[in-house]
Amino acid sequence: NAGVTQTPKFQVLKTGQSMTLQCAQDMNHEYMSWYRQDPGMGLRLIHYSVGAGITDQGEVPNGYNVSRSTTEDFPLRLLSAAPSQTSVYFCASSYRKGQGNSDTQYFGPGTRLTVL
Amino acid sequence: QQPVQSPQAVILREGEDAVINCSSSKALYSVHWYRQKHGEAPVFLMILLKGGEQKGHEKISASFNEKKQQSSLYLTASQLSYSGTYFCGTERPRVLIQGAQKLVFGQGTRLTINP
Numbered sequence: 001n002a003g004v005t006q007t008p009k010f011q012v013l014k015t016g017q018s019m020t021l022q023c024a025q026d027m028n029h030e031y032m033s034w035y036r037q038d039p040g041m042g043l044r045l046i047h048y049s050v051g052a053g054i055t056d057q058g059e060v061p062n063g064y065n066v067s068r069s070t071t072e073d074f075p076l077r078l079l080s081a082a083p084s085q086t087s088v089y090f091c092a093s094s095y096r097k098g099q100g101n102s103d104t105q106y107f108g109p110g111t112r113l114t115v116l
Numbered sequence: 117q118q119p120v121q122s123p124q125a126v127i128l129r130e131g132e133d134a135v136i137n138c139s140s141s142k143a144l145y146s147v148h149w150y151r152q153k154h155g156e157a158p159v160f161l162m163i164l165l166k167g168g169e170q171k172g173h174e175k176i177s178a179s180f181n182e183k184k185q186q187s188s189l190y191l192t193a194s195q196l197s198y199s200g201t202y203f204c205g206t207e208r209p210r211v212l213i214q215g216a217q218k219l220v221f222g223q224g225t226r227l228t229i230n231p
Contacts, residue, residue, distance in 0.1 A: 043158070109156075
């Protein structure tokens, strides 16, 4: 099992450019999430998905789009990059054991994004 | 709403104990604890689901007081490998049983262990 993989590891964009951060998992997890991490802010939820075709907004969704066409993949799209989106982005997945149960979130290695 | 962690940072000598607290103003369904080393992804430590539940992982244990909406992480006889930033993630009671697992993380507690 590769677990949760993210590409690219590093990215530099110019203001106004668009790009897609890739996330994939091979654990057949239903839940997938995107977080951003800024110094002193902890991890903030951007978007999440409970299964293929189902997504919803988290705490800080503005400027980002997601889609989930397969169980394995959950890409994050930056529509028009801004310097405020400079951050480390983590993708995470978890398996819902049963109704109402919480489960471990497995994090990918992260993507370090700089917007100039 | 983001849970509040305290202290923000703590420095210990190897072998000393530490307690990290996580407090929420909202009712909680579960509390998750993660540790993150510099430049790496967060790594799961434990989940607490029931009021008053206490779990352990080697010399790291945690408690969850559902009524007070608080959780504490206890590190006993700390080792150099315990250094890192600790995050609590809180989950509100779900409206639907099949509802999504939405974790809201605290700002983190940086733990430094010196020899």
